[in-house]
Amino acid sequence: MTIKTDALIVGAGPCGLFQIFELGLLGIKAEIVDSLPRVGGQCTELYPDKPIYDIPGIPLCTGQGLVDSLMEQIEPFHAGFHLGEEVMEVSPEEGGFRVVTNADKVFHAKTIFIAGGVGSFQPRRIRLPEAQELEGTQVNYRVKDPAKYQGKRVVILGGGDSAFDWAVALQEVAESVTLVHRSEQFRAAPATVVAFRKFVDRGEAELIEFGTAAALKIEGDRLVSVDIKLPEDKIRTVPADELLAFFGLAPKLGPIAEWGLDVNRKTINVDTERFETNIPGIFAIGDINSYPGKKKLILSGFHEAALAAFAAKAIIEPGKKVHLQYTTTSPIMHKRLGVPD
Numbered sequence: 170m171t172i173k174t175d176a177l178i179v180g181a182g183p184c185g186l187f188q189i190f191e192l193g194l195l196g197i198k199a200e201i202v203d204s205l206p207r208v209g210g211q212c213t214e215l216y217p218d219k220p221i222y223d224i225p226g227i228p229l230c231t232g233q234g235l236v237d238s239l240m241e242q243i244e245p246f247h248a249g250f251h252l253g254e255e256v257m258e259v260s261p262e263e264g265g266f267r268v269v270t271n272a273d274k275v276f277h278a279k280t281i282f283i284a285g286g287v288g289s290f291q292p293r294r295i296r297l298p299e300a301q302e303l304e305g306t307q308v309n310y311r312v313k314d315p316a317k318y319q320g321k322r323v324v325i326l327g328g329g330d331s332a333f334d335w336a337v338a339l340q341e342v343a344e345s346v347t348l349v350h351r352s353e354q355f356r357a358a359p360a361t362v363v364a365f366r367k368f369v370d371r372g373e374a375e376l377i378e379f380g381t382a383a384a385l386k387i388e389g390d391r392l393v394s395v396d397i398k399l400p401e402d403k404i405r406t407v408p409a410d411e412l413l414a415f416f417g418l419a420p421k422l423g424p425i426a427e428w429g430l431d432v433n434r435k436t437i438n439v440d441t442e443r444f445e446t447n448i449p450g451i452f453a454i455g456d457i458n459s460y461p462g463k464k465k466l467i468l469s470g471f472h473e474a475a476l477a478a479f480a481a482k483a484i485i486e487p488g489k490k491v492h493l494q495y496t497t498t499s500p501i502m503h504k505r506l507g508v509p510d
């Protein structure tokens with residue numbers, strides 16, 4: 170799949186979403202890519218229910234609430250969303266850049282806005298060499314299709330929401346579900362823990378506390394069991410056809426580091442007039458950029474998105490004057506926003 174665009178945004182956190190708005194006001198339609206299956210970046214991944222008090226004009230909202238409002242605000246601009254895809258390669262080409270995702274989607278973009286935050290969120294992996302061989306087959310960090318687990322003996326590692334949600338959901342289809350956690354304290358919603366414990370009490374599922382995966386037994390190229398290390402160095406072997414691990418997500422700068430940008434300790438150096446990187450036409454906004462006095466706050470990223478959009482407009486439509494207009498009074502902005510006359 171090949172898509173031509175004036176503007177490609179890498180990262181759909183709050184700043185990437187607001188970049189859609191600032192570009193839209195200037196008449197530029199954007200495509201936006203995020204490696205996560207949903208928008209919102211840190212706000213939705215790390216603190217969806219926590220309050221935010223320092224968004225100008227909004228005395229109080231939650232992480233999820235802010236993202237919902239941003240989605241409503243950018244709706245008129247009909248950006249193209251490409252979620253669950255990581256941007257892997259960015260290379261210069263005639264008239265802009267060629268950008269490739271891990272789903273082999275190719276963008277030809279005149280300008281790029283990197284709003285990658287603290288990097289792309291990757292699942293924390295099982296630290297056993299044999300687990301790597303089975304990643305994507307019998308060892309997984311997300312459930313793509315629950316039908317895969319039909320009639321299987323499933324071992325789930327973790328004690329958070331994902332671990333318990335899937336332990337409950339897969340209990341319906343799997344032959345057996347064993348949930349293993351390193352302690353007896355769970356971070357999952359108490360109601361889900363109670364729901365899973367009910368299956369355990371009825372002997373329909375098993376919960377192993379104070380356990381960690383010590384080794385995977387593989388016969389041929391198939392996983393057959395997981396050795397669980399228990400207190401006092403006891404080992405218990407649990408038969409397994411499928412192993413799921415939900416240890417949370419860790420941000421990694423990832424492929425962004427390979428694009429020839431001026432990277433400074435996991436951030437990208439930009440100027441403070443245009444928020445442009447060392448590569449003309451590539452901008453960086455939000456938590457990922459660095460300049461003297463930078464503060465990693467959402468409101469800083471919003472300001473940066475506005476100035477980067479003006480700078481990009483001059484690249485996309487060279488020679489055309491870009492006037493500052495107010496959304497209050499500008500008929501063209503009203504038209505772009507879909508405000509009725």
Ligand code: FAD
Pocket residue numbers: 179180181182183184185186202203204205209210211212215216220221222223254255256257284285286287288289290422423424425454455456457465466467468470
């Ligand atoms: P992020 O929110 O980090 O989003 C970046 C996105 O880019 C991610 O979704 C990631 O998956 C994606 N991405 C990265 N690389 C790639 C790639 N190669 N391909 C595709 N996608 C990619 N700030 C405030 O202003 N006020 C607060 O009250 C506040 N409270 C906070 C509370 C907590 C607990 C935390 C952790 C942060 C808080 N912050 C707060 C900070 C705020 O969340 C960040 O400043 C903000 O999220 C930065 O937004 P961003 O869009 O730059 O990046």
